[in-house]
Amino acid sequence: MTSSTVLRVTPDAPERAPLERAAELLRAGQLVAFPTETVYGLGANALDPAAVARIYEAKGRPTYNPLIVHVPSLAAARRLVTAWPPEAEALARRWWPGPLTLVLPKVAAIPGAVTAGLRTVALRVPAHPVARALLEVTGLPLAAPSANRSGEVSPTTAAHVARSLGDRVPLILDAGPTTIGIESTVVDLSGDRPVLLRPGMVSRDDLAALIGPVERARSTAGDEARPSPGMLDRHYAPRARLVLYDRPDAPGVLGELAAARGKGMVAALYWKEGIPGADPAVALPSDPERYARALYAALHRMDELGAAVILVERPPAGIAWEGVRDRLGRAAQP
């Protein structure tokens, strides 16, 4: 596997040369991986269907799963939608730039290739200075899902991107580890009532404070459900089998340890109580912000070490942990 070019960029004072190189590729319909404050994105010109098709191909992403479009400002977002309800105004004013994505009815200029044929588009104004500078230099809306092969744990460093995508992406802008650490909160504002499609570090309490209670989309298929396309997939999963535990002496945990003896490595990630006998056992922070920032790097690390099983202590209940619990719940699906 040949490798992509990795260019270092200073996170809070991005240099011109790597941005110009990235913009050149993006204008030519090529892909560029770049940092956002949540995770690294795999970017393409959102107005060019052929460029967007390259994203799906590089990720091995099912074509029914639509992409997020990144724009530099609230004004730029408004130009890409046909409706801008008061909820959008309130949320965007408070949280943009930031880790919040809004789903709204799209204008015709956004190709169906970006939205998987839907009449809505997911929009986000990222806060990362490199993402912002890239949007400014290119002057293009950038479609960008997380920069990993479909179904894998999202990348929070350039090395994670390179390991997952290899030469499928010609250029990676490397600005070091991301600060939020899990993907943005996604809220659908295109229907009668706001629906939380994907929890993240902008919590349901944060949303409720501005627009009232927001119901959570059911991720199970069913008549009453209106799930986000792609939400039914197993996602965010490491190569190792991930098992959640509540107590270190639970039968499931002891069974995993016994079954793995002599076969493969059993790792543990905990915030309160580790697992005697798991190796390595890695402590994660016990507050949700720092936990989210550290989680994906820890999962990537366990995979690199060749863990067969990763035992993960279930994070606390509470709204602030909802994003983290969602990702771990998906990763733990059989």
Ligand code: TXA
């Ligand atoms: O933090 C993030 O959101 C990162 C960074 C790179 O911005 N991006 C990201 O993209 O996580 P991706 O493609 O991995 O996740 C996009 C999510 C999917 O769950 C998709 O189903 C949903 O957004 N989505 C996109 N467009 C949608 C639409 N029109 N209607 C409903 N859901 C949509």
Ligand code: MG
């Ligand atoms: Mg993703």
